[in-house]
Amino acid sequence: xxxxxxxxxxxxxxxxxxxxxxxxxxxxxxxxxxxxxxxxxxxxxxxxxxxxxxxxxxxxxxxxxxxxxxxxxxxxxxxxxxxxxxxxxxxxxxxxxxxxxxxxxxxxxxxxxxxxxxxxxxxxxxxxxxxxxxxxxxxxxxxxxxxxxxxxxxxxxxxxxxxxxxxxxxxxxxxxxxxxxxxxxxxxxxxxxxxxxxxxxxxxxxxxxxxxxxxxxxxxxxxxxxxxxxxxxxxxxxxxxxxxxxxxxxxxxxxxxxxxxxxxxxxxxxxxxxxxxxxxxxxxxxxxxxxxxxxxxxxxxxxxxxxxxxxxxxxxxxxxxxxxxxxxxxxxxxxxxxxxxxxxxxxxxxxxxxxxxxxxxxxxxxxxxxxxxxxxxxxxxxxxxxxxxxxxxxxxxxxxxxxxxxxxxxxxxxxxxxxxxxxxxxxxxxxxxxxxxxxxxxxxxxxxxxx
Numbered sequence: 001x002x003x004x005x006x007x008x009x010x011x012x013x014x015x016x017x018x019x020x021x022x023x024x025x026x027x028x029x030x031x032x033x034x035x036x037x038x039x040x041x042x043x044x045x046x047x048x049x050x051x052x053x054x055x056x057x058x059x060x061x062x063x064x065x066x067x068x069x070x071x072x073x074x075x076x077x078x079x080x081x082x083x084x085x086x087x088x089x090x091x092x093x094x095x096x097x098x099x100x101x102x103x104x105x106x107x108x109x110x111x112x113x114x115x116x117x118x119x120x121x122x123x124x125x126x127x128x129x130x131x132x133x134x135x136x137x138x139x140x141x142x143x144x145x146x147x148x149x150x151x152x153x154x155x156x157x158x159x160x161x162x163x164x165x166x167x168x169x170x171x172x173x174x175x176x177x178x179x180x181x182x183x184x185x186x187x188x189x190x191x192x193x194x195x196x197x198x199x200x201x202x203x204x205x206x207x208x209x210x211x212x213x214x215x216x217x218x219x220x221x222x223x224x225x226x227x228x229x230x231x232x233x234x235x236x237x238x239x240x241x242x243x244x245x246x247x248x249x250x251x252x253x254x255x256x257x258x259x260x261x262x263x264x265x266x267x268x269x270x271x272x273x274x275x276x277x278x279x280x281x282x283x284x285x286x287x288x289x290x291x292x293x294x295x296x297x298x299x300x301x302x303x304x305x306x307x308x309x310x311x312x313x314x315x316x317x318x319x320x321x322x323x324x325x326x327x328x329x330x331x332x333x334x335x336x337x338x339x340x341x342x343x344x345x346x347x348x349x350x351x352x353x354x355x356x357x358x359x360x361x362x363x364x365x366x367x368x369x370x371x372x373x374x375x376x377x378x379x380x381x382x383x384x385x386x387x388x389x390x391x392x393x394x395x396x397x398x399x400x401x402x403x404x405x406x407x408x409x410x411x412x413x414x415x416x417x418x419x420x421x422x423x424x425x426x427x428x429x430x431x432x433x434x435x436x437x438x439x440x441x442x443x444x445x446x447x448x449x450x451x
Contacts, residue, residue: 005164005433006136008048009058010035013151014143016052016065022271023356024144024170027206030236031142032061034425046429051131051139053151058139058158059128135162138436141200142168146192152199159201164436166202169193171353172213173275180275180351182305197223202435204428205232206354209374228438233428236421237359250337257298257325258341261408265298265325266399267342267366269335269357270349272311272328273304277348277371282313282324283392284399289319291396293403296323297346300330300338339364343408344399347371350389355379359418367412369398383413 015028032050039048051058052065133139139158145151155165174181174189181189197203197218203225205211211232218225258264266285270276278299285297296319303311314326330338339345345361347370358368358380370376372386380386387395402408 005046005138005436007133007138008035008046008429008432009051009131009133009137009139010048011053011058011139011141011145011151012050012061012143013053014145014148016061022144023354024142026356027170027235028143030238030421031140031425031428034236034421037422038425038429046433048429053148053154054128056150056154056157058131058133058154060131062128133158133161133163137163138432139163139165140168140204140432141165142170142204146189149192149195152195155199164202164439165200166204166432166435167196167200168204168206169196169210169214170206171210171351172217173351173353175217176213177275177351180273180306193217194221197221197225201225201439202229202231202432204432204435205230206235207232207375207378209378210353226438226442229435229442231431231435233424233431234419235354235356236424237356237363237418238421249333251334254327254330254334254338257296258338261341261343262406263294263296264341264343264408265296265323266344266346266369267298267300267338267361268346268348269300269339269360270347271301271304272299272326273307274310275350276301277350277389278310279313280348280371280389280392280395281346282317284395285324287393287396288399289323291400293400294323295343295399295403296325298325298327298338298342300327300335302328336364339366342366344369344402346395347376348387348389348395349373349376352376358384362412362414363418365412367402367407367410369395369402379416381415383415 010028010031012028012032015025015032018025035048035050038044039046050061052061053059131137137158139155141151141155159165172193174186175193178186198221203211203214203218205214211230215227215230218230268276268278268281272278281297281299285295288295299314314320314324317324320326327338339361344367345358347355347358347368349355349371351373352375355370355376358370358376361368362380368380368384370380370384370386371389373389376384376386385398387398
């Protein structure tokens with residue numbers, strides 16, 4: 001049975017206009033890159049390429065956007081500013097300087113000025129050709145476009161022309177856990193999701209747990225979708241091969257912390273925000289220190305939102321700089337070094353759409369201790385250890401036993417397979433083709449019944 005798909009259009013509108021480096025943006029850029037690689041293969045019968053919404057139309061991504069890596073600017077300005085801060089600066093001072101740098105940037109280059117500049121550029125550059133979606137076209141919306149409601153009109157136009165439109169939704173966390181977000185984002189996301197389930201033809205999640213939650217939400221909203229219109233594809237993980245690292249390229253403060261494997265910290269990599277549940281880790285390690293265990297904890301990640309009390313607790317902790325470390329200006333080379341030299345990986349998040357840092361940690365041969373939530377059971381596999389978020393002493397006991405047995409000297413039991421995007425993208429195309437066929441079958445059946 002030939003699926004009703006001759007072209008797969010992947011919308012990257014939001015990611016192409018931002019410099020964010022969150023998980024969704026990494027996924028979208030990977031999809032954009034792999035779509036062109038897939039489409040260039042001789043045996044490929046389905047043309048795949050990225051598009052953006054411009055003036056109410058889906059248009060091809062221009063060569064300047066592709067050259068920038070499908071982002072607003074070529075340079076990662078956030079990392080650039082953070083790396084300007086000397087490594088010897090204390091954690092509390094570094095956090096204050098980061099906030100000051102963000103305020104100065106917004107003052108000198110506000111969003112209004114940025115919009116005017118980009119609008120001017122579009123006028124002087126050659127006009128980007130419209131894609132003109134119609135029968136045989138499938139549009140996949142994998143981006144974080146809940147603050148771009150005008151795209152709904154473009155979707156409706158494409159559907160009226162015969163195209164099938166699907167949304168790749170990575171999670172429903174702002175709806176399921178509204179306490180982790182500000183009122184503005186909660187409202188935007190909720191309004192977007194409720195409208196989305198009544199606007200698109202199919203849904204794609206990142207994992208089975210995500211698919212199940214999507215279907216439950218669709219039912220809650222009484223949306224006109226069938227169970228066969230919902231599926232998932234496990235995310236790809238493009239992690240560079242581990243290579244020998246030059247000590248000269250790793251900042252001294254980091255190499256000193258991870259100099260001895262037996263004394264190395266336990267690691268958590270994530271944005272610093274309340275959903276990631278760093279308070280739980282601090283509670284567990286304070287129990288370990290009280291017990292007399294000489295263990296340390298390294299928290300790697302940028303400072304996020306709604307976490308002032310957490311930052312104050314970290315910055316003013318008696319173990320900060322001793323057995324507690326906050327590293328938020330880590331480049332890729334240093335992060336690779338940290339993964340290789342850590343004792344084990346911890347992930348205490350209360351809710352996730354996937355949990356890519358777990359995959360990265362397993363790639364580097366680390367044992368994983370993760371909060372006992374369904375998505376982590378699926379992503380981390382049965383070879384990992386899971387702890388209840390209700391009781392920090394459970395993680396305390398697990399780490400205490402791991403220390404007594406020198407568990408970091410043993411190979412972790414990794415029971416799940418993670419594939420690169422080049423292997424995942426063809427599976428995504430196949431899955432989207434099946435969902436599109438199911439949508440087409442439903443349309444045909446409904447037309448027959450109406451006749």
